[in-house]
Amino acid sequence: MSAIDPVRPEAGSPKRQLILDAAAILFTAHGYGAVSMDAIARSAGVSKATLYAHFGSKDQLFATIITEACHAMFDWPGAMSADGADLRTALIALGQRVLRFFLEDGTLALYRVVVAESARFPELGRAFYESGPATGRRLLGAWLAEQAGAGRLRVPDPPLAAEQFVALLRAGLYFRATLGVPPAPTQAEIDTTVAAAVDIFLAAYAHPRAG
Amino acid sequence: MSAIDPVRPEAGSPKRQLILDAAAILFTAHGYGAVSMDAIARSAGVSKATLYAHFGSKDQLFATIITEACHAMFDWPGAMSADGADLRTALIALGQRVLRFFLEDGTLALYRVVVAESARFPELGRAFYESGPATGRRLLGAWLAEQAGAGRLRVPDPPLAAEQFVALLRAGLYFRATLGVPPAPTQAEIDTTVAAAVDIFLAAYAHPRAG
DNA sequence: GTCTATAGAAGGATAGAC
């Protein structure tokens, strides 16, 4: 498997991992243009020549790092587990996890970099979209279809409903957080946003026969 | 008025306007880091020294341009006019205008630049947030409150409902467009998204007594 | 105010020794 994957360094080179770690931190924190190869080499504790021996160019290193980060960042199965309790409680818990994940520093930082550079590195946009929104829509859509099958929801288009639920979670706080406009979101605001999203979602999609 | 505003060049210098126009196009198209002062000077047809005579530094020029663009880009009063017809028709027309505006090349390009540089230029994030999301929420919230006053809606929190309506418009297409992931949104997709947003919005907020 | 020319610094990438 590792013989095919062009990214994995045969898991053998320790310096390579140092470079990957340092570059990931710097690139996500400051963006492509603001990070020099000198800074990465310094931060990783290696020479620039070593850096170029592992990755042919700054573009290549950047694309490798960010693409990998997009695949690694999202943990949808964890966020999508919502069983047991009644539907509203399950949706609240699920919305809390998803929205809090959206608002994490690391998530926002990666999103900013990908948005900024998606024009010059189209593969970044694709990797983020597939790992994030597309996968989330699939998993949440499947869960909603399941609930519909159990008679708790009436959802004609599960993927669309999934998109709408997640979009409602982004109402209010998300732009402020993405643009770095103070004040930082509070837990109370998160609670309010999630509750409002669940309310409107259930008003539209709750099965009439269920509560 | 123009004596107070630090941005306006007393409307006197023709070269200054050339610089502003050229810089606006280049910065929004390629971002801060990828645009050099040489390129701006060349594109504006002036020398670099002239450029520095009008704007003290690249940072200053960039912040001026982008802040101005944020204020100028949004034309909410136009987008928010929705009178006459019945509520659903009005919301559909309003949603169409807003979503199409979101998906315009210029809007997306400006958003990408602001997201990318909001960490290093906090005033950009603030300017965009105030001119865009905050103003839109105020205007649409007022319109919704008006509709509620006329008995066509039941909206306990108009600004929140406004945020939710706009968030629903961003479901589906918006990430794809922001990240530049093909295929480009079609008019049919826009129609579907807007209709779905209006449906769920009215299911939650339509007054029971109105149709 | 506007130009030409250039200073001075920083960045990406490589040569050559080990």
Place this chain on the structure above:
DNA sequence: GTCTATCCTTCTATAGAC
């Protein structure tokens, strides 16, 4: 593979003439 030292380009910003 890894280092040191360096090349070459590009960039921001300025000096000085007009």
